[in-house]
Amino acid sequence: MTAVDPSLLSNPRSDGVRQVAALGRRAARDRQGRFLVEGPQAVRELLRYAAPAAAALYVTDAALARHTDIGRAARDAGLEPRRCTEQVLAAMADAEHPQGVLAVARRVDVPLGEALDAVGTDGFAVVLAQVRDPGNAGTVLRGADAFGASAVLVSDASVDVYNPKVVRSTAGSLFHLPVTVGVPVEELLAACRSRGVRLLAADGSGRTMLPHADFGRPHAWVMGNEAWGLEESVRALCDDVVAIPIQRAESLNLAMAATVCLHASASARA
Known part of the structure; x- marks a missing residue:
């Protein structure tokens, strides 16, 4: 008879596994105040830039052997990796093909005032007004990170940035810069204006x-819906x-479009 390893999570139908898997749904994320970080x-970026937000880490033995730096970073943050079978990880993950590493993290968004403090007197930001597609939202956030934007402001009418598809699309950029969520777009724009941030609507x-846009002072790109643009x-x-x-x-x-606009902002500051 094969001995059972008590340190190995092996039951994909256990309550703990179900609780993690539930984070694929927004209602559970809102209730728990946590979200999935996959891959x-x-x-790695969560543990490097936002380690206090990491609540749990689940890894297969193969992934733990392959990514030893992740195990070390977790332990340095006071988080012991939980070993699990591939079946358990697949049951918890949202991705179709999990890569053997999954974390549960606490929300990392910041208040609007803190995000605008980061913009300061010479930065730039991007506002997602009614962006509904998870892949688009994540890619915009990743582009904002790549081109040195100071913050990303996400309206309450946009997709949840903690949607697993959004988180995967950011490739870790979610943990690199201030992100504000859940604020009506009118309030976002009014707050920007009160701080002297110039508002640039990106629209055909x-x-x-x-090439003739004014980047001479702090500004924010306002990006609209994928289908109908900005109202x-x-x-x-x-x-x-x-x-x-x-x-x-x-x-x-x-x-x-967001990538092109953000590159223009970055080039104006080079």
């Missing part, structure tokens, strides 16, 4: 072409409406 890259209807009422609250010059394609998708 070695994202978990704009008369100002991107007129939101554009009217912005200081300028900026269009990206396009040669032949009909349009750019949201993530591509």
Whole structure:
């Protein structure tokens, strides 16, 4: 008879496993105040940049042997990795093909005032007004991180940034810069304006072409919905409406447009 290893989580139907798996649903995330961080890259960034937020770490033996740095970082943060079978990890994970490493983390968003403090007098930010696609939201956040944005402000009408697909799409960038969530877009824009942050609506209807946009002071790119863009009422609250010059394609998708705009902001500060 094979001896049972008491330190190994092996029952994919246990209450603890079900509780972790439930974090794939927003209601459970809101109730627990926690979310899933899947894959070695994202978990590595969580432990490096936001270790106090890490609540639990689950790894298969193969992944623990392959990613020894993750085990060390977890222990340095006072978090002992929980060994589990591949079946248990698959039951907890949202990803179709888990990579043997999964963490549960506490929310990392910050109050709006703190995010705007990070923008300061010479930074730039991005506002997600009604961005609904998880992949787009995560890619915008990743681009904001890559090009040195000071903060990402996510309206209450946008996708939940703790959606597992969003978290995976950020590839760890969620833990690199201040992110504010759950604020009505009108309040986000009013707060930016009160801090002297210039509001640039990214929209194909704009008369100002991107090369001529004013980046001379702190500013925030306001990005709209994937299907219908920015509502007129939101554009009217912005200081300028900026269009990206396009040669032949009909349009750019949201993530591509945000990347181009964020690169322009970064280049203006180089």
